[in-house]
Amino acid sequence: MTWLGWALLSAVFAAATALLAKVGIKGIDSNLATAIRTTVVLVFTWAIAIGLEKHNGLAQIGRRSWLFLLLSGIATGLSWLCYFRALQMGPASSVAPVDKLSVVIVIICAWLFLGETLTPAKLLGGGLITAGAIVLAFA
Template sequence: MEKWKVFAIVSMLFAGLTSVIAKYGMKNLSSDVALSIRTIVVFFIIVLNALVFNDVLQQLKTAPKSNLIFLAISGVTTSLSWIFYYKAIKIGNVSEVALIDKVSIVITLLLSFIILKEPITSKLILGSIFILIGMMIIIWK
């Protein structure tokens, strides 16, 4: 199996645990306090990972400014996504919130076709349709 697929599967497994563990952990906390705690832990683990496995300072010195700007914008969008996700799982069912949140995959696919010029395949289109149908089933009254 290709290395990126192994990484994606491991990511999927941890992502699947994340929301349920977070919902359990925020029982007596606001979503904002809970997210702050989670983000502090994420920050330290990611910085440690970057320091151990990469030459961080050299990469930062040589990285084009446009790369850093786009990564900063990505950080803003990630933060906003997490803030609203945590607000949603605090008051809603994790199973339903997670499914609606995963429709972001469809947005990602559309943007990857338009901006990154990645290939469009029938498998990707069909998978996107099934994701949208799943969300419609969940949110339909």
């Protein structure tokens, strides 16, 4: 499968995450809900890594990769905590589009820090995502 297939599956599972979480957090603290979800992700992903015997590669991971993976994990945790709190407070159909402004932030940061090309199509697409998020957030 190509990157596009995996990205589409990611979008489907992200949508399921928002909908399932919105129902699941009713009546409980959003931080506790995030901790439960994170525990499930931890167990699930390690089961896959061990089941596919990918855990043997731990020794080959360099210090730089460890650092950036750890920072990415912290960013993920903070994102999830904020996302679950937002879901608890607002409608999923408004929270999810605002969360997807991360796409626009990635486009800009990938251009600034990773040297990726900022094409007119990416500018237009990012602008449309921004406009769509604003419309959906206040619809």
